Amino acid sequence: MADHKSAIKRARQNEKRRLRNKSRKTRIKKIVKGVRLAVSEKSKEAALDELNTAKSIIDKAAKKGVIHNKTASRKISRLSRLINTISA
Numbered sequence: 008m009a010d011h012k013s014a015i016k017r018a019r020q021n022e023k024r025r026l027r028n029k030s031r032k033t034r035i036k037k038i039v040k041g042v043r044l045a046v047s048e049k050s051k052e053a054a055l056d057e058l059n060t061a062k063s064i065i066d067k068a069a070k071k072g073v074i075h076n077k078t079a080s081r082k083i084s085r086l087s088r089l090i091n092t093i094s095a
Contacts, residue, residue: 031073051093
């Protein structure tokens with residue numbers, strides 16, 4: 008465990024950040040799962056709505072540094088490509 012005052016504070020900050028990042032990553036996983044579920048039900052309108060929400064959440068996570076920018080782009084791209092496989 009940290010001994011110095013500054014190290015103790017840093018440990019507290021790191022724990023807060025870890026929990027915040029964990030929550031954001033979990034949120035990304037849930038929304039991606041929701042998009043995939045909508046695609047499996049062949050519901051293009053619902054899938055597009057879910058995709059817009061997913062884009063927003065994923066982009067915010069990338070902006071905050073929770074995930075890398077290219078990881079965010081890759082996730083969004085793969086979800087978009089998946090939705091395009093649904094026949095209108």
